[in-house]
Amino acid sequence: QLPEKIAQKKGIDVVVCIDEFQQIAEFKDSKAFQKRLRSVWQLQKSVSYCLFGSKKHLMNELFEKKSLPFYKFGDTVYLPKIGTEDWVDYICGRFEATGKHISAELAGKICRAVDNHSSYVQQLAWLVWIHTDETATEQDFEGAYQDIIDQNTPLFEKQTESLTAYQMNFLRAVLEGVHREFTTRAVLQKYKLGSSANVSIVKRALLKKELIEMEKRQVVIPDPVMEEWLRRELGL
Structure with a gap:
């Protein structure tokens, strides 16, 4: 009060x-x-x-959820990601303020590499800055991108170590471009997902673990760095 x-x-x-x-x-x-x-x-x-x-x-x-006290308590607002143009201005400005330089093109590449995910943009930009002597290069970016994957690997390993074979197969399907209609015979057979009922169970479990999200009725992996880590782990 x-x-x-x-x-x-x-x-x-x-x-x-x-x-x-x-x-x-x-x-x-x-x-x-x-x-x-x-x-x-x-x-x-x-x-x-x-x-x-x-x-x-x-x-x-x-x-x-109707059974919880805050059901329909107020307006729900989904905040969109910060746009690349705004990020580029910010990143370039921060580099200049510390006596270093990064091109708008390379700053934009930082954003695209992590799908404009705010915390990752800041982390990757900082890592590029660490690698940079005076002017950021493509090589500085590559080194920083490997660093961000390495730094997050222990977390990703912890998040995926208890996943079932069905759950890993489901993630593989998403990584290979399947975002809906997982219960078609072709998808069930190709990715060894079991029955249609099993797909629902697997999907629900991955949603709860927040390893996948629904976006415009399509299944996506919301963490762009984890997505790249999974691709490398699964040899995709």
Whole structure:
């Protein structure tokens, strides 16, 4: 109730921003806590809440599952990726500010290599900067790209070590361009996915692990660096 009390006392409107809100699902007695929060928040007149989360699947569950307290609590906004043009200006500017130079073309290549994924763009750009003496080169980029894969390999290994053969086969199918209609006879046989019912189980499990996502009714691998790592691991 503190934000509302402050707002009322000072005669102002308050916006409270909470990042990684999906973590609330891991709290002890989470459902009771969510219920308590909503019961208080919905009565506040001078406070608005912006609840951010990077785990799309978990955020969707919090606000779209009818049995949970935050069901339809507010407007859902899916933030688009930052555009390449804006990233290029930023990357080039940061290089110049430190006495180094990178071409707009190479800065754009950094963005494309990681599909404009914000944290990866920053990580890869930083690694290119580390490799660069004065002016960033193609060789600096290649070295940095290998670094970003190497740095994330332990995480990817941990995320995939417990996957079943069916789940790995499903990921292979996605990597080879299958994004829908996994239950056709040709796909089932080619990728050894078992039955149609089994495909549903596998898909649900991979969604829960957030190794895949649904995008315009198509299955995609949301992590661009993991996608490249998987291609190399599977020899694709």
